[in-house]
Amino acid sequence: MLKRHISKVLLLLVYIYLYTPIFILIGNSFNASKYGLKWNGFTTKWYELLWNNDTLLQAAFNSITIAVFASSIAVAIGTLGAVALFKHQFKGKKFISGLLFVVMMSPDIVMAISLLALFIILGLELGFVTLLISHITFCIPFVVITVYSRLSNFDNAILEAGKDLGATEATIFKRIILPIAKPAIIASWLLSFTLSLDDVIVSSFVTGPSFEVLPLKIYSMVKVGVSPEVNALATMMILISISFVIAAALINKSDKSV
């Protein structure tokens, strides 16, 4: 009896530990006090300020643009890679899929420096293009691994069955592979979108002043103290994250039928 209560209390403590900072942030976004040290009454003026802060909104818009493009392109490339791994048996297949994990696990700072070096060699001006290429690069491994692990649940004889029944390669891709991989494709798009949206380290190396993204903008703002507008912005982002988590859970649920 007592044991059960102890474990409940422990669980509660873990959640308090996890969520206290977030609740403080949400609370402060509605706190009339600028420094957030005490409660000065409820206000939505920080949200109004945020709405009128053009540079911050521009950065948010830039971030979302990059995230949409990067995750879409990464999903297209990564899905094709996963399909190739699923379809073909070849020597060194393990090694090649292992390389994906290397890219995935390597510290962001390493990837940031190597991409920067690459762009300097290529003579690319840092900005939208370099940022997009970088985000695609670090998203691809996540896509390949997610989609491949979904596909590998199925017997790849279904591809031969399709062929045997008269389907061309294109039809097999459209009618068999894509429907089966769909939940993983959506999930990896959402994952890529989030990864791209909150990346700081790689972005700080490979973008230039011409193209500012949200995490970097916030980072530069909080250097001089946390502004309540940032609290408001963070609250909005939490809201978006939660809706993504719910979307992913719903997709997973509907996928259980297959």
Place this chain on the structure above:
Amino acid sequence: MLNKNQNSIIRLANAKKSFDNKVIINDLTLDIYDGEFVTILGPSGCGKTTVLRVLAGLETLDSGDIYLDDKCITQVPAEKRNTNTVFQGYALFPHMTVFENIAFGLRMQKIPEPEIKQRVNEMLAIVKLTDFKDRQPAQLSGGQQQRVAIARAVVNQPKVLLLDESLSALDYKLRKEMQNELKMLQRKLNITFIFVTHDQEEALTMSDRIIVMNNGSVEQIGTPREIYETPTNLFVAKFIGEINIFPAVIDSHIDEDKYLANVHGCQYTISTDLTLEKNQSVNILLRPEDLRIKELDDKATSVQITGHIIERNYKGMTLDSVIRLDSGERVQISEFFDEDDPDFDHSLGQKVAVSWVESWEVILTNE
């Protein structure tokens, strides 16, 4: 049952295939006739599945040709061949209903929707799955999935249906049922079935002809009866059923197809179509059910090979015994119960004389 004048529907000519320098199909030439049920039988790794995949177009030959209905299809890709396959693990499309699985091939052929509906529904009735047409494969039992796989292939009215170890995943009872269903289906549809299996009992039960393969080559082709009763080599003899092999030396030629042979110091008359010479060593092959034994007193002598019973197993229909010959070899014998002799049995250690029903033996020269 088999008419040699029948049209050859599939012809493999000098087919060769290697993977990584390992020969899988070694200069294979064979004909399969229209409407027959042929089984390719062999141990795992003998190349039988590769032959099937080559016929389906899922593998390409290194050299040689394949003819379907007298047309060379060696270069025709799988999706354009008039053959369909029932895969070993069924390979049903997991995201489609039973109906959509079966309709897939017809949709690929761009057949009008009303006709697709009609043909799929007919097929569903044949395989008794009408009530399951809206289910997904994961909601079906193994036997039902098997039937969907067959229906999905057969609905396209292929000239040849290829079945790859298609029953091996089912349990014993279901497998027996499916064997009968397949046989009936084949007669009803009159499509040529090429069935690959490593299960000799399955091959004997279902086939019009059996192709026994080993190491990428054909060992023997024949009706189940020919394969079982007159194997042409030791591999086939040993692979199909149980067999006793007595090494013997020819003493003399009696007349025509009869010879006197010496087996472990005892003389037996054997008959064979082979031309044998004096002192030539041969193998005498006998099925356990072709052997006869006679109980002897311990002291008695015999002009026949003698031995002692070291094992006896009651099998319901037969009494199977193992005899250790005085020469040290072991032979198996299978005797049918005699209704008139309720006490029919042997005791362990009983001395017996071994003989066989004359002319039931198969003679093979030492290779």
